[in-house]
Amino acid sequence: MAISLNRRLWAIWQMRCPQCYSGAIYRSDRTMYQRCPACDLLFEREPGYFLGSLYISYAFASLILGLGMLALHFILPDWDLGILVLIVGVLFLPLAPTVTRYARVLWIHFDRWAWPDQTGTGQ
Numbered sequence: 001m002a003i004s005l006n007r008r009l010w011a012i013w014q015m016r017c018p019q020c021y022s023g024a025i026y027r028s029d030r031t032m033y034q035r036c037p038a039c040d041l042l043f044e045r046e047p048g049y050f051l052g053s054l055y056i057s058y059a060f061a062s063l064i065l066g067l068g069m070l071a072l073h074f075i076l077p078d079w080d081l082g083i084l085v086l087i088v089g090v091l092f093l094p095l096a097p098t099v100t101r102y103a104r105v106l107w108i109h110f111d112r113w114a115w116p117d118q119t120g121t122g123q
């Protein structure tokens with residue numbers, strides 16, 4: 001169980017397939033593979049499949065922005081909160097693509113863990 005969890009967490013960190021843990025999910029920074037290059041698992045099971053990843057993306061972004069606000073507020077306690085929000089928002093922008101990629105990877109892993117028998121292979 002612990003080994004399996006470690007393998008899955010490592011696969012998520014490396015953005016690997018939820019079935020074989022070896023095939024890459026992303027071809028490049030912006031482009032996903034439709035199917036796992038190693039085991040042929042279909043990543044996007046249905047149209048609109050990645051809508052669920054938006055919840056994960058929202059949670060990641062909220063966490064990062066909240067922690068960023070806290071940190072900046074401690075560093076610059078006398079600054080206006082509106083300015084701090086603006087600074088944190090601008091600093092977050094370069095992280096947005098990475099947050100989106102990891103949100104999709106997490107969504108695929110969660111979906112395959114929660115509903116492993118639905119379509120997505122051999123189609």
Ligand SMILES: [Zn+2]
Pocket residue numbers: 017018019020021022023036037038039040041
């Ligand atoms: Zn695979």
